[in-house]
Amino acid sequence: MSEPILVAVAWPYANAEIHVGNLTGAYLPADIFARYQRLMGRQVLMVSGSDAHGTPITVRADAENSTPLEVYKRFHEGFLDLFQKLGLTYDLFTSTHTENHFNVSQNIFLALKDNGFLYTASELQWYAPSQGRFLPDRYVEGTCYICGFTNARSDQCDNCGNLLDPAKLIEPHSRIDNSTPELRETEHFYLDLGKLQPEVEAFLRSRIDYWRSNVLRPSLGQIEGEGLRGRPITRDLDWGIPVPLEGWKGKCLYVWFEAVIGYLSASVEWGKITGDPEAWREWWHDLASRSYYFIGKDNIPFHAIIWPAELIGVGTRFDELMESAPPAEMVLPYDVPANEFMNMEGKKISGSRNWGVWGRDFLERYDPDPLRYYLTVNMPESKDTDWDWEDFLRRNNDELVATWGNLANRVLAFTYKNWDGRVPDPGELTAQDKELLAMVEGGFETVGRELEAVHLRAALGEAMRLATEVNRYLDQTAPWLAIKTDRAAASRSVYTALKAIDSLKVLLAPFLPFTSERLHTFFGYNEPLFGTQGLETRQDELGEHTVLRYYPDGASGRWEPSTLEPGRELRQPGPLFKKLDISIVEAERGRMGTVAVK
Ligand SMILES: [Zn+2]
Numbered sequence: 001m002s003e004p005i006l007v008a009v010a011w012p013y014a015n016a017e018i019h020v021g022n023l024t025g026a027y028l029p030a031d032i033f034a035r036y037q038r039l040m041g042r043q044v045l046m047v048s049g050s051d052a053h054g055t056p057i058t059v060r061a062d063a064e065n066s067t068p069l070e071v072y073k074r075f076h077e078g079f080l081d082l083f084q085k086l087g088l089t090y091d092l093f094t095s096t097h098t099e100n101h102f103n104v105s106q107n108i109f110l111a112l113k114d115n116g117f118l119y120t121a122s123e124l125q126w127y128a129p130s131q132g133r134f135l136p137d138r139y140v141e142g143t144c145y146i147c148g149f150t151n152a153r154s155d156q157c158d159n160c161g162n163l164l165d166p167a168k169l170i171e172p173h174s175r176i177d178n179s180t181p182e183l184r185e186t187e188h189f190y191l192d193l194g195k196l197q198p199e200v201e202a203f204l205r206s207r208i209d210y211w212r213s214n215v216l217r218p219s220l221g222q223i224e225g226e227g228l229r230g231r232p233i234t235r236d237l238d239w240g241i242p243v244p245l246e247g248w249k250g251k252c253l254y255v256w257f258e259a260v261i262g263y264l265s266a267s268v269e270w271g272k273i274t275g276d277p278e279a280w281r282e283w284w285h286d287l288a289s290r291s292y293y294f295i296g297k298d299n300i301p302f303h304a305i306i307w308p309a310e311l312i313g314v315g316t317r318f319d320e321l322m323e324s325a326p327p328a329e330m331v332l333p334y335d336v337p338a339n340e341f342m343n344m345e346g347k348k349i350s351g352s353r354n355w356g357v358w359g360r361d362f363l364e365r366y367d368p369d370p371l372r373y374y375l376t377v378n379m380p381e382s383k384d385t386d387w388d389w390e391d392f393l394r395r396n397n398d399e400l401v402a403t404w405g406n407l408a409n410r411v412l413a414f415t416y417k418n419w420d421g422r423v424p425d426p427g428e429l430t431a432q433d434k435e436l437l438a439m440v441e442g443g444f445e446t447v448g449r450e451l452e453a454v455h456l457r458a459a460l461g462e463a464m465r466l467a468t469e470v471n472r473y474l475d476q477t478a479p480w481l482a483i484k485t486d487r488a489a490a491s492r493s494v495y496t497a498l499k500a501i502d503s504l505k506v507l508l509a510p511f512l513p514f515t516s517e518r519l520h521t522f523f524g525y526n527e528p529l530f531g532t533q534g535l536e537t538r539q540d541e542l543g544e545h546t547v548l549r550y551y552p553d554g555a556s557g558r559w560e561p562s563t564l565e566p567g568r569e570l571r572q573p574g575p576l577f578k579k580l581d582i583s584i585v586e587a588e589r590g591r592m593g594t595v596a597v598k
Contacts, residue, residue: 004282004289007034007046008263008333010299011096014050014075015057018082019356020387021342021349022296024375029339029456030294031088032376035510035530036451038552039559045091045283046550047266050076052097053240054255055138062176068239072097080548082359084533086368087513092270093548096241096262099540100272104265104322105258106244108310109189109233111317117192123232124167124183126154128174134236135174135181143170161298186236189243191257193228196309200228203308203332210453214297214382215338219304228305233257260307263293264330268322273536273549278324283331290334292454296341303336337454340380344387344592355593357387369512370396370577376460376511389585396580404467404508405515405577411474411497412522412573418483419494425566426495427488433496436473440466440500441561443507448559451510463507470500495566498523502562509557515576522573523564529557 010026012018018027027048034046052072061068076095083093095101112118126135137155144152145168149159154166166172167183174181193200201223208216222228233254234243240252264284271279283289293303316327343349349356362371374392377399378385415424426433443466450459477493502523509516509529520529531552538545 002042002288004043004045004286005034005037006263006267006283006289006291007037007044008291008293009046009048009090010293010295011048011051011259011262012075012079013054013056014052014072014079014095015054015060016075016351017078017358017360019349019351019358020362020371020375021344021356023086023359023371024342024379024385025296025339026294027083027088028086028372028375029337029379029454030292031086032372032456032510033292033294033451033454034089035513036448036559038530038555039506039509039557040448041558043282045267045270046089047092047094047263047270048090049092049094049096049101049262049266049547050079051255051259051262052076052095053252053258055136055237058136058237058239059138059175069097077546078360080535080546082363083548084535085363086359086371087533089530089533089550090548091550092266092273094262094266094269094538095545095547096259096265097542098265098269098538098545099542100269101258101262101265102241102542104268105241105253105261107318107321108261108264108314109253109257110244111314111321112191112310113189114317115313115315117195117313118189118233119192119230120187120189121230121232122185122187125186125188125236126166126172126174126181127184128176128179128181130174130177130179134184134186135176136235136237137166139175140166140169140172140181141175142172145170158298163301188232188234188251190230191233191306191309191313192230193306193309194230196313197223197228199312200305200309203312204304207335211335212337212382214340215300215304215336218300222301222305228309231306256302256306257310260302260310263291263307269547273538273547281324281328285328285331287331289331291331293333293336293338295336295338297338300336300338303333303338308332335454337381340382340384342375342378342380342385342387345389345589346386353593357588357592367514367578369515370400372511372513373400373460376456379457381455381457389588393580393582393585396577399464401577401579403464403471404504405575407467407471407474408501408505408519408522409573409575411494411501412570414480415494415498416570416573419491421570421572423498423564423566423568423570424491424495426492429492429496432473432477433492436469436496436500437503437561439469440503443503444559444561447507456511460508460511463504463511466500466507467504470497470504473497473500495564499562499564502564506557506559506562519576522571524569524571525556527554527556529555531555 009030037044057068061071126140140154144157147160237252243251267280311330319327447462479490479493483490505519
C-alpha cells in the first residue's frame, strides 16, 4: 500500500452529549475523507478518543456528586454508540485514560524537557480558601478582559476564542461555591514556545499555498503580532496524567498539552492491538505520509501552533524514550481543515439551554444517511451555517429522495421486473449513452479532486449534479415508454442508466455509506464496499476501557467507474430513503429547548 494517510479527529470532551454542530464540525468530515481515501486504496489510519481529563469532567463530577472516572465512562459509552450508528469508521476510538496514553504523553514531556524546550517558573494560580486547594482554570469564571463576555473561562474565552491570562480576568468567581478565589504562587513547567517560534513559523509558511485562510491567518497573525510565549503545561490537579518526575506529586500534565498527544498515542495503541507495535511509525515518520487534523475553529491554536511545536521539540528523543528504532523526526500536520460553527435555527447551539439537535436523539427518529447528507450540504467549511428543520425536510425530500433515491430505485425496479432480474445486454451504445457515461465517470476525477482538497460540500454537490444528469438522460430516452415499441432501445438506455447509477453509488459512498452499501447489494455484489465496526474491551493497569474499531477485512469498494456486465443477476430492490412529512418541522421545533438533555 502507498501513501499513509493519518486522519486525526478532534477528541470530544467526555462531559457532554455530542450535537450536530460537533458532528459537522469535525467528526463527519473526517469520516467522509477517510472513507474516500480508503476507496483510493491508501493506507488510512483514523484515530481519536474521549478526552477524559479535562476540568469540564471534574466540574461535572463535582456537580453530580460523582467521580471523574464515572462521568468520563458514561459519556464515552454514548460516543461509542453514536459513532457506530452514524458509521464513523475510526480505526481506533479510544480514550486518554489509558496506560498507553499516560506513557506516550509522559515520554513527550520528557523528550521536550531533555531537548531544552521546557522550563519551570512560579506562577499565580487560583486558590480557594473556602476549600483549601488550588482551582483549575475552568473552575473559575469571570468577564473577558478582551471582549467583555461575562461567562469567560479563566484560561480561554468561548466568545472571542482568545487564550486568557487568568490574572487579568475581571470579577473572578468559583464555579463550585461562587466564592471569590485568590491568586497564589505555585511552580509549574512551561513549554518554551518562544524558543520554538522560528520553526513553527517556517512550518506554517510551508503550508501557505493550501491551508484554509481561517486557520492560517490567525496562526501566522499571532506570531507576527505579539509572538509566541511560554505556556504552563502542568497544573495542580489530581485527575490526569502525573508529572513523571520526583517531587512533583499532586501535579498533572495540563489537559491541552496531553490531549493533542492522543493522536500519536492512539496510533501507538492501534499498532499494539493489531499485533504490530511499531506500525505507528508509518504515519509519524514516513515523509510520504500526510496527516489531516479535523477540528472545530475553537481548537485552531492547539493544532496549528502548539501541537506542531510539541512535535518539533521532541525531535528524535521521543523514539529513544519509546525504545523505537531507528530514531526519527516526527511528521508535522499536513493540513488542519478546521470548520466554523453550525448554529441552530438562527441561535448558537447550547447544551445548558438544550438548544440543539443531539446525535443519538436524532438517530432514534431518523436514518443516519439523511443526517450525514444534510450536515455535508450545510457544512461550515468557510463560514458559520445554520440548521433549519424546513431546509432539512426539503433537502431530504427534494434531493435525497427525489433526485437520487428515486432514480436508483426506479431504474432497478424497472429492470428487475422487465429483464428477469438481470442487467440487460445493451448492444451498441449510442453517442448519447456514451456521453452520459463519460460525464458520470469523469466524476471520479472531479468529485475526487474536491475530496482530496477537503472541499466536501463541493464534492457532494458535484456528485448530486451528476445524478441530476442521469435523471435528465432518462427523461429524454424514456425506457418506460420505449419498451413497448423498441425493446433494444430500452435495453440500451436502461443499461446505461444502471451503469451510471453503479458509478454514482461509489461517488456518493463516502457521504452516504449505509444506503450505498444497500444499493451495492441490489446490484448483486456479494462483497461490501466498506469494512465493519465493532467494540473491544482493553485491560491495562488503569483498569478497563472500551474502544471502537474499524475492520477493513472484506471491503471491496474502489474509487473507480462501474464495470457493470450484461447478464449480472440483481437482487430485489427497495427504496433507499424515506420521504418525510411536513409535520416533522413543527414537531421538531417544539422539542427544541424543552426536551431534557441526557
Ligand atoms: Zn472574550
